Amino acid sequence: MWLKARAVEIFNEPGCAKNRAKSEKVRKQGCSKQVSPGAAAGGCAFDGARIALQPIVDVAHLVHGPIACEGNSWDNRHAASSGPTLYRTAFTTDINELDVIYGGERRLFRSLREIIEKYDPPAVFVYQTCVTALIGDDIDAVCKHASETFGKAIIPVNAPGFAGSKNFGNKLGGEAILDYVIGTREPAYKTPFDINLIGEYNLSGELWQIKPLFEALGIRILSCISGDARYSEIASAHRAKVNMVVCSKSMINVATKMQQRYGIPYFEGSFYGIGDMSDALRGAARLLVQQGAPDELVVRTEHLVKAEEARAWARIAPYRTRLDGKRVLLITGGVKSWSVLAALQETGLEIVGTSVKKSTDGDKERIKEIMGDDTRMVDNLTAREMYNMLRDAKADIMLSGGRSQFVALKARMPWLDVNQERCHAYAGYEGIVELVHEIDRAIHNPVWQQVRIPAPWDDEGEAPLERIIQFSGRIKRTPPREDGQDCERRLRAGASA
Ligand code: SF4
Numbered sequence: 001m002w003l004k005a006r007a008v009e010i011f012n013e014p015g016c017a018k019n020r021a022k023s024e025k026v027r028k029q030g031c032s033k034q035v036s037p038g039a040a041a042g043g044c045a046f047d048g049a050r051i052a053l054q055p056i057v058d059v060a061h062l063v064h065g066p067i068a069c070e071g072n073s074w075d076n077r078h079a080a081s082s083g084p085t086l087y088r089t090a091f092t093t094d095i096n097e098l099d100v101i102y103g104g105e106r107r108l109f110r111s112l113r114e115i116i117e118k119y120d121p122p123a124v125f126v127y128q129t130c131v132t133a134l135i136g137d138d139i140d141a142v143c144k145h146a147s148e149t150f151g152k153a154i155i156p157v158n159a160p161g162f163a164g165s166k167n168f169g170n171k172l173g174g175e176a177i178l179d180y181v182i183g184t185r186e187p188a189y190k191t192p193f194d195i196n197l198i199g200e201y202n203l204s205g206e207l208w209q210i211k212p213l214f215e216a217l218g219i220r221i222l223s224c225i226s227g228d229a230r231y232s233e234i235a236s237a238h239r240a241k242v243n244m245v246v247c248s249k250s251m252i253n254v255a256t257k258m259q260q261r262y263g264i265p266y267f268e269g270s271f272y273g274i275g276d277m278s279d280a281l282r283g284a285a286r287l288l289v290q291q292g293a294p295d296e297l298v299v300r301t302e303h304l305v306k307a308e309e310a311r312a313w314a315r316i317a318p319y320r321t322r323l324d325g326k327r328v329l330l331i332t333g334g335v336k337s338w339s340v341l342a343a344l345q346e347t348g349l350e351i352v353g354t355s356v357k358k359s360t361d362g363d364k365e366r367i368k369e370i371m372g373d374d375t376r377m378v379d380n381l382t383a384r385e386m387y388n389m390l391r392d393a394k395a396d397i398m399l400s401g402g403r404s405q406f407v408a409l410k411a412r413m414p415w416l417d418v419n420q421e422r423c424h425a426y427a428g429y430e431g432i433v434e435l436v437h438e439i440d441r442a443i444h445n446p447v448w449q450q451v452r453i454p455a456p457w458d459d460e461g462e463a464p465l466e467r468i469i470q471f472s473g474r475i476k477r478t479p480p481r482e483d484g485q486d487c488e489r490r491l492r493a494g495a496s497a
Pocket residue numbers: 044045046047065068069072128129130131160161162
């Protein structure tokens with residue numbers, strides 16, 4: 001019942017434009033869509049809660065369920081830490097058949113005791129999963145009892161996989177910190193320049209690309225929810241003057257509830273692209289001034305923006321001639337579909353298509369503003385359509401998440417990961433330079449010339465020796481081995497025999 005009530009509350013979230021646009025009846029049905037057979041699906045609600053909370057680096061994250069739930073969600077996003085590494089240790093109660101019959105609450109309690117005795121973390125987050133929710137384990141009660149027994153903050157995260165989509169799980173993760181963490185501690189000191197970042201997960205260290213910019217303005221990131229976060233920072237987040245919502249679809253509920261409970265205003269922004277990074281700095285400065293910070297903050301922000309933009313453009317300039325006229329197919333979702341798009345257009349790349357599958361009406365409006373029309377918006381590109389588009393050379397590179405990488409590789413086209421599993425950090429001024437550098441490296445990688453050479457097979461499926469020799473002659477290779485065993489020599493020896 002609790003979950004149902006929470007779901008209704010989240011579906012009525014006033015900060016979510018997509019939900020607001022729905023009729024009451026449609027809103028009640030939630031955001032999950034039926035997955036069509038054969039299609040790749042996103043994570044479950046539990047996975048979403050883990051994504052939202054696992055970047056809190058100094059706490060233990062304990063998954064109450066079968067071991068595969070932990071394995072499924074462990075460290076799935078390269079969220080980086082500047083210090084503690086406890087968040088990367090996979091803790092699970094690993095329930096078995098007997099627990100399913102008799103209940104897993106005792107096992108959960110014992111696991112909590114073991115973690116606290118061995119690691120003494122400032123807090124433990126306990127994640128509910130499908131099986132333990134279905135057998136009726138009351139993790140709230142166990143966490144409360146353990147918290148009183150051990151004198152530790154033990155936070156139940158009620159987001160079993162069946163509750164809904166990954167995005168819904170992000171929000172349930174947000175509800176857990178709203179209910180049990182935010183507002184439970186006071187910061188060591190307060191300043192008129194304190195902000196929180198909500199929905200920034202420090203993937204591949206992106207937070208460290210933007211933190212120095214805020215620091216240069218004297219703006220303190222009191223807490224980042226939840227990238228590279230410490231428990232005490234999140235617990236004292238209620239003392240910030242302003243909230244910035246970085247990924248609006250993931251934890252907008254945290255921002256709206258903090259506004260209601262603590263009177264903290266929020267704005268939405270993105271760190272991708274030169275223009276958006278500048279707007280984020282300006283937005284933070286403007287709201288801080290409204291909250292009582294000195295007016296000169298706005299002037300200092302403009303100076304910093306001007307200097308940083310000039311520096312970024314100077315570093316991008318050498319790539320512009322190499323990338324001029326190159327066409328990009330962008331398959332990503334939500335806020336990234338316009339923020340990455342803006343970043344790419346800034347560098348002179350042509351966008352042949354962008355997916356809007358997970359975008360809100362607001363996101364689509366932004367895309368239209370950036371591209372001038374909506375003809376290149378694709379709602380739901382199937383793998384085959386993607387493949388055809390790439391094979392017909394309508395694009396020079398595809399930017400997407402890992403799930404569609406094999407479509408690009410099959411079409412022998414360069415591909416770059418811009419989703420959560422990416423290995424490079426693309427935020428801020430530094431990040432856009434890195435993104436352009438990686439696109440350049442991917443497009444001009446010599447491997448593409450080699451893999452596009454037609455195979456030597458003829459129409460009957462035969463491969464005449466002469467054509468194999470010709471073919472192999474066009475492949476760049478390492479120098480012949482001294483022992484004369486390299487493939488081409490053996491082929492030639494065979495041909496003259
Ligand atoms: S759907 Fe359920 S069983 Fe599967 S990973 Fe998510 S929580 Fe675990």
